[in-house]
Amino acid sequence: MKKKRGNKGLKFPIAKTEKERVPSGIKGFDDLIEGGFKKNSVNLISGGPGCGKTLFAIAFLYYGITKHDENGLYITFEEKKEKLYDDVKGFNWDLTKLEKEKKFVFLEYTPEQVKKLLVEGGGTIESIVERFNIQRLVIDSITSFGLLYQDQLTKKESALALFELIEKWNCTALLTSQELETVSEDYIASAVGFETDSIILLYHLKGKRGKRVRAVEILKMRGTNHAEDMYAFEINEKGLEVKKYKVLI
Ligand SMILES: Nc1ncnc2c1ncn2[C@@H]1O[C@H](COP(=O)(O)OP(=O)(O)O)[C@@H](O)[C@H]1O
Ligand SMILES: [Mg+2]
Structure with a gap:
């Protein structure tokens, strides 16, 4: 094996496991979490x-x-389809094509509709998951x-009901959560109360010279020997990438 230089004591990358994982495909990220998310897990991106x-x-x-080869369903309360499709064209991600091929489904939903869904036990989303063989949500x-x-x-009860539905659908899920500038300890406590399998924090921090830096941190991931530090995260014309160096604050 090639010897790595200047990487002493760095807990990165984390070795891949034999467990079944669902890779994000984002360059550098899966190395932080034993190769990917746990299959059929519910993960919070905050x-x-x-x-x-x-x-x-x-x-x-x-x-x-x-x-x-895993089909995906994107449910949003916020994003407009045309705008989003246009935004990611720069990365060469052609969502229109994937949609036509019935591999990607964009669903604009109101929170009330999701609430109704919990009462009905799945409804429209469940039929989409089945019809399009959705594996990522x-x-x-x-x-x-x-x-x-x-x-x-x-709030907690409804979150649990939603997680139970996701579990029933056999999907690996990412839920995003919008936070203000910094993630407070209170928030972390309530997010943990949400009982997701993992919490991933994304940062856009102001550095000493006023320039912002992006970083990613795995706060928790059940059953996974994950990286503990904050790693540099970049968004550029090629897409998203987690770098192999830590961001120290
Ligand atoms: N091609 C690009 N090059 C560099 N940065 C980009 C590019 N496209 C988007 N971004 C960055 O990504 C941000 C949008 O990210 P987004 O996923 O919408 O954030 P969030 O959902 O957390 O609000 C933009 O504000 C911009 O800083
Ligand atoms: Mg957003």
Whole structure:
């Protein structure tokens, strides 16, 4: 094996496991989590506006289809289809083509519709999952959905009901959650209360000279020997990439 230089003591990359994993396909990211997400897990991607949550989630679906032959469903409360498709054209991601091939489904939904879905036990989404053989699912973002519920208990109960549905559909899911500038300890406690299998934090931090840097951190991932540090994360014309160096704050 080739000896790596200047990488002493760096907990990266994490060795791949024999367990069945679902790679995001995002360059550098899967090395942080034993090769990918756990199959049929529910994962939370959290961060402030412009941190890259939507692009991260779309990348997961796009690579799922193009690299791993897994069809994807994108449910959004916020994004407009034409605008999003146009935004990712620069990365050479042709969502219109994938949609025509029945591999990608874009579903604009209101949080109320999702709430109704919980009562009905699946409804429209369930039939889409079956009809299109969906294996990867994104809800962008869960924040708007959470706002429908006033108290923590019903919020938690409805989140659990949603997770149970996702589990039933046999999908690996990414839920995005919109946070303000920094992630507070309170938030982390309530997110953990959400009982997702993992929490991934995306940052867009202001450095000493005023320039912002992007970073990614795995806060938790069940059953996974994941990286503990914040790693540099880039969005450029080629797409998304996690770099092999840490961001120290
Ligand atoms: N081609 C690109 N080159 C560099 N940065 C980009 C490019 N496309 C998008 N971005 C960055 O990604 C951000 C949008 O990310 P997005 O996933 O929509 O964030 P979030 O969903 O967390 O609000 C933009 O504000 C911009 O900074
Ligand atoms: Mg977004």
